[in-house]
Amino acid sequence: MNVRDEMLARIRAHQPASVPLPAVPVFPAAADAAAPLQAFGAALERMGGRWADAPADGDLGALLATLFPQAKVVVSATPEVAGTRPLDAKAPPASLDDVDVGIVRALFGVAETGSVLIDDAQFVVPALGFLSQHLVVLLDPQRIVADMHAAYREAALARARYAVFMTGPSATADIEGVLIRGAQGIRSLTVVLLPPR
Numbered sequence: 001m002n003v004r005d006e007m008l009a010r011i012r013a014h015q016p017a018s019v020p021l022p023a024v025p026v027f028p029a030a031a032d033a034a035a036p037l038q039a040f041g042a043a044l045e046r047m048g049g050r051w052a053d054a055p056a057d058g059d060l061g062a063l064l065a066t067l068f069p070q071a072k073v074v075v076s077a078t079p080e081v082a083g084t085r086p087l088d089a090k091a092p093p094a095s096l097d098d099v100d101v102g103i104v105r106a107l108f109g110v111a112e113t114g115s116v117l118i119d120d121a122q123f124v125v126p127a128l129g130f131l132s133q134h135l136v137v138l139l140d141p142q143r144i145v146a147d148m149h150a151a152y153r154e155a156a157l158a159r160a161r162y163a164v165f166m167t168g169p170s171a172t173a174d175i176e177g178v179l180i181r182g183a184q185g186i187r188s189l190t191v192v193l194l195p196p197r
Contacts, residue, residue, distance in 0.1 A: 039112070040110070043114030044114030049169065050190050051190065052067070054192055068100065068134055077103060091125055093131070097131050100134065103135075104138070105137070106118050111145065111146050112147035117165055121160075126164075129186070137191045140196055151165070169185070169187055169188050170183055170185030
């Protein structure tokens with residue numbers, strides 16, 4: 001046995017007893033809890049995102065063409081939108097480096113922060129949410145929780161192997177205080193309010 005294996009064996013042998021996770025506290029509802037959709041939209045816009053109602057005719061492709069007229073590579077992880085290239089779960093993440101618009105469905109939204117929760121199953125390939133230039137997130141307007149405390153009590157979060165709360169596009173203001181979007185990830189985040197089929 002080498003030193004590394006010996007050290008890891010000692011660590012494994014002396015693990016503390018496991019304890020259950022603490023309960024997520026319940027706090028009084030915020031004043032805007034009665035209007036979660038409006039609170040979600042306001043928070044999303046504060047964080048640099050935008051939102052749109054689903055088109056009345058159900059043509060998401062036309063909506064995307066209006067929102068992103070220059071897009072050539074559109075990759076969808078949802079059945080609601082076809083995209084221009086199929087998404088293969090076995091594709092290497094780097095193969096998504098040329099995606100103009102990625103489309104995913106959120107498990108739920110958080111009114112307090114304007115965040116959406118997306119897990120590995122929704123992404124199909126998690127890199128889709130970070131290598132795309134623009135991300136479009138389909139969100140059921142009935143699946144918006146009031147705050148992060150409620151979000152952590154959601155069963156969907158507990159079941160996920162990998163999940164991320166996304167709040168607006170990537171941004172930084174480190175250099176001379178100038179806000180730059182898309183510095184480390186997506187340049188825009190658009191939430192489309194659309195119940196699942």
